[in-house]
Amino acid sequence: MNRERLKGHLDLLLLSVLTAGPAHGYSVISELRRRSEGTFDLPEGTVYPALHRLEDAGLLSSSWATADGRRRRVYALTAPGAAALAAERTEYRHFTRGIQAVLGWSA
Amino acid sequence: MNRERLKGHLDLLLLSVLTAGPAHGYSVISELRRRSEGTFDLPEGTVYPALHRLEDAGLLSSSWATADGRRRRVYALTAPGAAALAAERTEYRHFTRGIQAVLGWSA
DNA sequence: CTTGACGCCTAGTTAATCTAGGCATAGGGT
């Protein structure tokens, strides 16, 4: 997948994964890869800064956890985050409708 | 429409518009706005450089025309351009399938 | 004791798009 295509859609993906429940960064990456069947195999350098940004924006909250001697930062969707996700979904649909209209796809 | 979302999809849109026949830059912008019902209202500073890039890549060919005392550069899809468009469409579908899979949309 | 999976992080780079201007013709309004 051409990376440029992802731009502007990353937050949608991250917030979406976290609707299933709190998760740490590494597992978010795995889950994204698993759900998309390899289409979205994002480097850590993409995901971690994005999670930090979303937390700074108040859309996620995080806390440290330890499992098997490894420390993890676990992220959870906040109420504003859920609202932002809903907005992202709406915008995404708007976007795809626009593309389809231009392409002449009735779908 | 958040502009970031467009990134990586611009070529798809431009090439798509030109499947309807040759057109000049300004009309491509209008057509994009019309077909998408205002969703894609792109600044000239976005479209003109993109058309130049596509022409440099051999996906478009251009020629000057004059109408009503105004000069226009008319762009037409080349054979490689049509092939690139087909590839773009496939990649776009791949992209949307990935998103939908992550969002849990069966669509 | 090295390799790989797990797990986190960030400084600097890249590159696509946008901003903000410039230039020119035509026509309508005042």
Place this chain on the structure above:
DNA sequence: ACCCTATGCCTAGATTAACTAGGCGTCAAG
């Protein structure tokens, strides 16, 4: 005459999202 808008083209530089390329550390397997 003058200005404004629509039409039509262009580009240098700014913006900014995502990526590259590293770093650090734990643990289990071979």
